[in-house]
Amino acid sequence: MFKDLNPLLHSELRLAIMSLLLSAEEADFVYIKEQTKSTAGNLSVQLDKLSSAGYIKIAKGFIGKKPNTSCKITNAGRVAFAEYVDALKSYIIPHP
Amino acid sequence: MFKDLNPLLHSELRLAIMSLLLSAEEADFVYIKEQTKSTAGNLSVQLDKLSSAGYIKIAKGFIGKKPNTSCKITNAGRVAFAEYVDALKSYIIPHP
């Protein structure tokens, strides 16, 4: 009746990050922080979790002299997101 | 860009309870427990939270000699659910 909701994606901030990366294909820390209106600490933690799960790939480098953290969604991330959305439907679509 | 997700509804079990009550209009503890595959303790706690928020109304009585806890969604609950679903769309619908 109700499909399990992947707990890694069932989090407001992580879901927003994934949603952003799905559309943007690539985004850096500062941009994600702005778009999601999150704090740096929270964002740092949640990006790590998504990265550890293999849902995103994080590349650290510099732009000029400033450190830059760039994120990309992986294929596994895309699949997990699609599955999550599918599972959500079992909750939000009326059961006749 | 991303709408806030009502934290009271952004919980797997509470969402399932609300989803059930939206379709069923009324359901008792045992039925909800079965359909959601939840434990009694967890269900008890989450029903209390939904009730405290005014999203459901709990009526305790007896059926024969057995205690019975019956739940109904309130209008506030219906509204909150609809808003939650609307907010969700800001995460799962692609942003062009």
Place this chain on the structure above:
DNA sequence: TTATTTGGTTTATAAAATAAACTTGTTTAT
């Protein structure tokens, strides 16, 4: 009559989310 089951509630534990504090290095102003 003493288990066992039913229908829960309460309390304790584990996990998560979030915020506050800190680090490292870079500008900017003095």
Place this chain on the structure above:
DNA sequence: ATAAACAAGTTTATTTTATAAACCAAATAA
């Protein structure tokens, strides 16, 4: 040149949640 402020994060601590384990009262079964 030096100090103050800022940028980009990370780490640690705190609060909140979710979940499970333990418990309770009443009814039924053995």
